[in-house]
Amino acid sequence: MLQDDKRINTILEILLEYTQKDFSRSIPVSEKGDDLDALSAGLNTMAEELQAFMAASKKQEEQVVERTAQLENNIRQLKESEEKFQKAFQASAAGITITRISDATYLDVNDTFIKMTGFSKEELINHTSAELGMIVNIKKREELLKQVRQKGWAKNFEMTVRHKSGSLLDILSSIETIVLNGEKYAINIIFDISGRKKAEAQLETVNKELEAFSYSVSHDLRAPLRAVDGYAKMLEDDYAGLFDEEGKRLLGIIQYNAKKMSHLIDDLLAFSRLGKKALQKTKLDMNELIEGVLIDLGKTTRHKAQIKIDRLHPAEGDYGLINQVLVNLVSNGIKYSSKKKEPLVEISSEAKKEEIIYSVKDNGEGFNMKYADKLFGVFQRLHTPEEFEGTGVGLAIVQRIISKHGGKVWAEAEPGKGATFSFTLPINQITIKNGKHRS
Amino acid sequence: MENTEVEIVLVEDNPHDAEMTIRALKKNNLVNKIVHLKDGAEALDFLFGTGPYEGRNTGIKPKVILLDLKMPKVDGIDVLRKLKSEASTKTIPVVVLTSSSESPDVSLCYELGANSYIVKPVGFENFSKSITDLGLYWLVLNQPLR
Numbered sequence: 396m397l398q399d400d401k402r403i404n405t406i407l408e409i410l411l412e413y414t415q416k417d418f419s420r421s422i423p424v425s426e427k428g429d430d431l432d433a434l435s436a437g438l439n440t441m442a443e444e445l446q447a448f449m450a451a452s453k454k455q456e457e458q459v460v461e462r463t464a465q466l467e468n469n470i471r472q473l474k475e476s477e478e479k480f481q482k483a484f485q486a487s488a489a490g491i492t493i494t495r496i497s498d499a500t501y502l503d504v505n506d507t508f509i510k511m512t513g514f515s516k517e518e519l520i521n522h523t524s525a526e527l528g529m530i531v532n533i534k535k536r537e538e539l540l541k542q543v544r545q546k547g548w549a550k551n552f553e554m555t556v557r558h559k560s561g562s563l564l565d566i567l568s569s570i571e572t573i574v575l576n577g578e579k580y581a582i583n584i585i586f587d588i589s590g591r592k593k594a595e596a597q598l599e600t601v602n603k604e605l606e607a608f609s610y611s612v613s614h615d616l617r618a619p620l621r622a623v624d625g626y627a628k629m630l631e632d633d634y635a636g637l638f639d640e641e642g643k644r645l646l647g648i649i650q651y652n653a654k655k656m657s658h659l660i661d662d663l664l665a666f667s668r669l670g671k672k673a674l675q676k677t678k679l680d681m682n683e684l685i686e687g688v689l690i691d692l693g694k695t696t697r698h699k700a701q702i703k704i705d706r707l708h709p710a711e712g713d714y715g716l717i718n719q720v721l722v723n724l725v726s727n728g729i730k731y732s733s734k735k736k737e738p739l740v741e742i743s744s745e746a747k748k749e750e751i752i753y754s755v756k757d758n759g760e761g762f763n764m765k766y767a768d769k770l771f772g773v774f775q776r777l778h779t780p781e782e783f784e785g786t787g788v789g790l791a792i793v794q795r796i797i798s799k800h801g802g803k804v805w806a807e808a809e810p811g812k813g814a815t816f817s818f819t820l821p822i823n824q825i826t827i828k829n830g831k832h833r834s
Numbered sequence: 835m836e837n838t839e840v841e842i843v844l845v846e847d848n849p850h851d852a853e854m855t856i857r858a859l860k861k862n863n864l865v866n867k868i869v870h871l872k873d874g875a876e877a878l879d880f881l882f883g884t885g886p887y888e889g890r891n892t893g894i895k896p897k898v899i900l901l902d903l904k905m906p907k908v909d910g911i912d913v914l915r916k917l918k919s920e921a922s923t924k925t926i927p928v929v930v931l932t933s934s935s936e937s938p939d940v941s942l943c944y945e946l947g948a949n950s951y952i953v954k955p956v957g958f959e960n961f962s963k964s965i966t967d968l969g970l971y972w973l974v975l976n977q978p979l980r
Contacts, residue, residue, distance in 0.1 A: 614904060614933040617956050621933075622850035625958035629857070657956040 402431055406438065418446045490566075490585035492519075495578060496544065499523045502580060511566075511587050513559030524556070531555045531563060539568070543581055547572045553588070565592040609667050616660055624653035655786075659774075662788035666773060669795050674713045681707035681753065684714075685742060688721045698729045700738035700757075707744040708751045710820045716796045717820075723789040724755040724816050730783055731814065732759030750802065750819040758813040770806055793818070841867045841973060843896045845877040845913060846931070847905040854958065855900065858965040864973055869896075874908025877901075878916060881923055895926050898972035901948075903932045903939060911939060911946070918947035925979045927972055 402425075409422050421442065422435040484491055490508030494501055501519045509516055514527060530536050535554055542549050549570040555563050567586040572579055627649045630638075638646065685704055692698075702725075710717065725740060732738035741756045762770075762777045769775045771794040776787040790804075797804045797818045808814035842865050846852040852870050859865045871877040879885035881899075883892040899917070903910035910930060917923040927949040932939075943951055952968060955961045 617933045617954075618848055618851060621854070621954065621956050621958065621961060622848075624956065625850065625854045625961065628958040629854075654957055660956075 399431060406431075406435060410438065413442055413445070416449070418442055487584075490583075490587070492581075492583045492585070494581045494583060496572065496581050497579070499525070499540070508585060511558075511564070511585065512556070527559075529556045531557055539570075543570050543572065564589045605667070609664055613660060613664050617657065620653050620657055620660075624650055624657075627653070655780075659786050659788075662786045662792075663773075666788055666792055666795070669716075669792065669799070672716075674716070674799060676711055677714055679710045679712055679714060679717055681710055681744065684718055684721060685725070688718065688725055692722070692726055692729065696726065696729060698733060698738070700729045700732055700740050702729075703739065703741045705741075705743040707742070707753065708746050710751060710753075711823070712800050712820055713796075716799070720793050720796050720818065721755075723793050724818075727789060727816070728755050728757035728759070728814075730759075730785070731761075731778075732757040735759055746822075747819075749823075750821050752817055752819050754815050754817040756813065756815040761808040761810050761812050761814045763810050764808060767806055767808075771804065790816075839867060839894055840869050840896045841865045841898075842869070842969070843877070843880065843899045844868055844870045845874065845899065845905070845910070846870065846902045847873050848902070851902070851954070854961060855965050858962040859969045861962075862966045862969065864966065864969040873905045874910060874913040877913050878908060881917065881926075882920075892922065895923075895978075897976070897978055898927045898929055898968075900929050900931055900968075903930060903943075911942065914943060914946045914948055927976065927978070929968055929972065 402423075406422050409420050412418075412420060421439045424432045424435045424439070484503075484505050487505060487507055490511045491505045492501055492508055493503045500521050500523050504516060504519050509519070512519075512527075512529060518527065524530055525533075525536070532555060539549055539552050539554070542552075549568065552568045552570075554566055554568060556566055558564055565588050567588045569584045570581050572581050574580070627646055631643075631646055631650075635643070682704065685707065689702060725742070728740035729738070732740060735758055737758075739758045741754075743754050743756070745752045745754075760778070760783070766777050769777065771790050772787075773791040774787040775791075776785060778785070793816075794804045797820075801821045802819040804816070804818040806814055806816045842859065844852060844855055846855065849872075852872075856868055856870065859868060869880065871880050876886075877899075880887045880890065881892065883890040901910045901913060910932075914928060914930065917926065917928060924947065928947070929950040929952060930943045930948045931952050931954055933954050940951055950968070952964060955964055
């Protein structure tokens, strides 16, 4: 019996440990197989099951903690994102509205939109732009709504709307749709482009005026010039016998200057026309272009220059304008080398990473580099008409055309040894670098 | 003079351009009977036999009308429009002369029925040559409607 008491004590001791969640010891089971042994074995099984259950519940508890942390994080992110949206919504330089598509009423509007339209938030929310008299062209609005309903979006839609004060403003609107609780809403991003529209209209007026001006310059300056030249010629034809040598010389000067002024007018007009012409870019075979230029030049100018042309890189540009650049540069090369014994004009090209450099080199008169900045100005010349004919517009035209193409022009020269005029044409206007657009 | 044959009607407000034109035509013996009218209003009066030209035999048609565009009172465009819209005058060839290639009116002139459009060269020699050429074409080569 004493033996049994001891066994019971051991069982109680270990059970006490179990209540402290200490399952390190299991209850000894003797080989007798009596009742106490059966009890011990049963308790051991229970302890194992309890242990397993506790482990499982602990794991579950941990999962709950983790999940709670995740949820808290999600809520925080949501709050942050909501805050970000609210900040963006309010701080945006664009007017932003959220409208229910079914009845076109405003659900929310930002401060910019309030300022833009002159209506208060209270006046706007739950009302439609049509109710508030903002819509100027109902057809245009219907067209916009129809597109939003069909496609779910609209981009850069131009409209005129009425400010609360009654004044009109031009807006640019882009719309995306979202679904909230099964209801469709339109997010409308709106820019006030009244300023831009006004500037565009002014620009058009100025352009028209400029066109009218150049028309009248070409028309009204030519008529008296024709009379000066014509009457001088009549004098020459009908009264040649009455003039001595000096008289004929003076008459010749009148005619020479009349012709010169006529060239100046032509060149000035050509230069001013460049401003209004939009570029029409195509692929250009520069060798083919140069060949054409040389054939045309051969018809109008007699020269003995040798012309060397490399195999040139193709380019992208406006055919007519780049042709003009080549005409001006090559004819300059021929002109300024014409006094040399063996005039030589060399045309070459070199490909760089983002651009191609084209050069026209001559072995002619050259110039002092300290005057280089004067080369490309309108009516700027480095030579007198007695030395070399010219109006001083050719290089100004070259520069204007090349800068319109996004390239640059420069010259290198040495007096008496010749000059090299170079220009670049970008290989591709939108260069993609490291997968990102350059801004 | 109003009832005799007229070969060329020159409508030109600039007296010097007119003198040079007439000189070029006469010098090459292309024409003797030129009528010079100094603005659009006078041109219409002459061609339709109205105003100071009342009673002129308008049945006699010029072989060609040389018409300047920029003129006081009635400008060349209005003259052209009127001529080409009237049955009695619409078959008369009209050559538009202008000082500028910048003119916004080229296409309008052709739409209105101009038969030719010429920019007057500045240099007198080229100017004379252009006038001589067009005189030769319209007075000698061209077969008018009888």
